[in-house]
Amino acid sequence: MIRSMTGFGAAEGSVGALRVAVEVRSVNHRFFTPSLKLPSAFAKWEGEVREALRRGVGRGHVTLSARAEREVAAGAGIDEARFAAWVTRLRELAARHGVDGPIDLGTVLRLPDVVTASAEEEEGTAAELLGIVDRAVAQLTEMRGAEGARLAEYLRERLAVIEGALERIAARAPERLVEQRDRLRANVQELAQGVALDEQRLAQEIAILADRLDVQEELSRFRSHLVAFREALDARESDGVGKRLGFVLQEMLREANTTGSKSNDAAITRDVILVKEELERLREQVENLE
Numbered sequence: 001m002i003r004s005m006t007g008f009g010a011a012e013g014s015v016g017a018l019r020v021a022v023e024v025r026s027v028n029h030r031f032f033t034p035s036l037k038l039p040s041a042f043a044k045w046e047g048e049v050r051e052a053l054r055r056g057v058g059r060g061h062v063t064l065s066a067r068a069e070r071e072v073a074a075g076a077g078i079d080e081a082r083f084a085a086w087v088t089r090l091r092e093l094a095a096r097h098g099v100d101g102p103i104d105l106g107t108v109l110r111l112p113d114v115v116t117a118s119a120e121e122e123e124g125t126a127a128e129l130l131g132i133v134d135r136a137v138a139q140l141t142e143m144r145g146a147e148g149a150r151l152a153e154y155l156r157e158r159l160a161v162i163e164g165a166l167e168r169i170a171a172r173a174p175e176r177l178v179e180q181r182d183r184l185r186a187n188v189q190e191l192a193q194g195v196a197l198d199e200q201r202l203a204q205e206i207a208i209l210a211d212r213l214d215v216q217e218e219l220s221r222f223r224s225h226l227v228a229f230r231e232a233l234d235a236r237e238s239d240g241v242g243k244r245l246g247f248v249l250q251e252m253l254r255e256a257n258t259t260g261s262k263s264n265d266a267a268i269t270r271d272v273i274l275v276k277e278e279l280e281r282l283r284e285q286v287e288n289l290e
Helices: 040-056 080-097 105-109 119-123 126-192 199-213 216-233 241-263 266-286
Strands: 007-015 018-027 032-037 060-070
Touching (some): 007 126, 018 126, 032 040, 040 060, 060 126, 080 105
Parallel strands (some): 032 060
């Protein structure tokens, strides 16, 4: 299944004495470009977090942010002196600024150095943090997969429109050659004004004209590119699909331009323009694929 590069994931858990919330967002980018916003207590694990992102995300600009709040653990203690000092301070501030209402216990417990824990409980481990990150990345990946499935369906719809235009061009091309041949013969006869024509030379000119206007090779290559595009969409591995589809689209556009330059026919030109419009729609969406 292909994946979009746009998505969001979130997870929460405990790291030591801290309650941690992790959010991961991603948007399209040519390469894997992570941006981490970690609390200072987790700065030493930045490399491990970055690697966890790399394992889950192949391509895209990925932003990870983590928030941490102290939670009262089973083995935690309360520094009553600091607790009392904070309560006194808060009451003084409330009286000074005319704030009514009781002082919330939970608010006081979250103030600096009120709750104490052992060094091991306070610090936590990298594995605890990475477990939260992995869950957030898994949610991000799920969302990117769902969005990728929707994009794949849209791309297949656009391919069907292109194939319809190619069928019309293929049907029109032989008729256009006959019309051009007859027009050339009529023009030469008019210019000759009764003078005998060199049929061999005329046949050569008609052959040159037919070769210059023939688009069968371009249509054949275009169809092979459509096959390659669909095979990439149906690939089991999603890594690099966006880049492969981008390369195939470049080849499709080259064949469309060549066909347009050879068209010399209003009906074929209209369908070539339609094909190029659809290729542009494909390109815009392919840029969002991983």
